[in-house]
Amino acid sequence: MQALTTLGAAIGHLFYPHVCAGCGSDKLGQDTALCWYCLDELPLTGFVDQRDNPAEKILKGRLPFDAVHAGFYLSRDSLMEDLIYQFKYKRQIALGEQLGLLLGEQLKESSRFEPEALVPVPLHPKKLRQRGYNQATIIAKGIAKIIQVPIIEQVLIRKNFSGSQTLLSRMGRWENSRSLFCIENPHRLRNKRVLLIDDVLTTGATLESCGLQLAAIPGVSVSMATACISSL
Numbered sequence: 001m002q003a004l005t006t007l008g009a010a011i012g013h014l015f016y017p018h019v020c021a022g023c024g025s026d027k028l029g030q031d032t033a034l035c036w037y038c039l040d041e042l043p044l045t046g047f048v049d050q051r052d053n054p055a056e057k058i059l060k061g062r063l064p065f066d067a068v069h070a071g072f073y074l075s076r077d078s079l080m081e082d083l084i085y086q087f088k089y090k091r092q093i094a095l096g097e098q099l100g101l102l103l104g105e106q107l108k109e110s111s112r113f114e115p116e117a118l119v120p121v122p123l124h125p126k127k128l129r130q131r132g133y134n135q136a137t138i139i140a141k142g143i144a145k146i147i148q149v150p151i152i153e154q155v156l157i158r159k160n161f162s163g164s165q166t167l168l169s170r171m172g173r174w175e176n177s178r179s180l181f182c183i184e185n186p187h188r189l190r191n192k193r194v195l196l197i198d199d200v201l202t203t204g205a206t207l208e209s210c211g212l213q214l215a216a217i218p219g220v221s222v223s224m225a226t227a228c229i230s231s232l
């Protein structure tokens with residue numbers, strides 16, 4: 001049986017070469033997109049237990065939050081820049097989920113993050129159709145596998161400006177005309193500790209906009225986590 005499984009894996013390998021997304025090496029396990037060498041090279045921030053960390057400093061004073069974490073540094077011409085590019089533009093979905101798993105492991109170790117719901121930053125519907133997946137949702141799926149918290153995507157909605165005004169007005173009093181985002185079905189998050197998820201923290205504008213919407217739901221407290229913090 002073992003021999004058959006190995007043979008099956010070997011044949012699969014011929015048709016679908018399984019190589020590291022970082023360096024192209026074929027010396028990696030079946031359940032990983034990165035070899036041990038590349039995993040070891042990923043630039044950890046260590047922010048998870050650090051109050052007033054650089055990610056929190058970016059968002060401080062712009063919205064109420066409990067804690068912010070970004071798992072890895074993203075710098076120019078780096079391994080991480082290449083990985084994020086492959087994940088967002090080359091359909092390397094397994095790689096994105098693995099970044100989520102790594103982020104989940106970090107969050108699990110910290111008492112600062114004990115979310116009851118994961119909310120990925122929504123992608124514009126047009127972009128979602130083009131790309132076929134929301135990268136923030138893929139990262140959230142990885143996190144959810146580690147910390148066993150549900151992903152809620154029916155509440156924080158990205159407004160579709162090509163949609164009719166009637167539809168927008170039906171979104172009711174939760175709509176904030178200055179924001180690209182709005183809230184539907186607020187009861188699904190009421191009184192919950194929410195972890196807002198995105199791929200990369202740069203200026204913090206998207207997290208601020210989304211977080212303000214979430215924080216307006218009664219009883220909701222917001223924390224945020226991104227795979228990377230950008231220094232580009």
Ligand SMILES: [Zn+2]
Nearest residue numbers: 020023035038
């Ligand atoms: Zn590698």
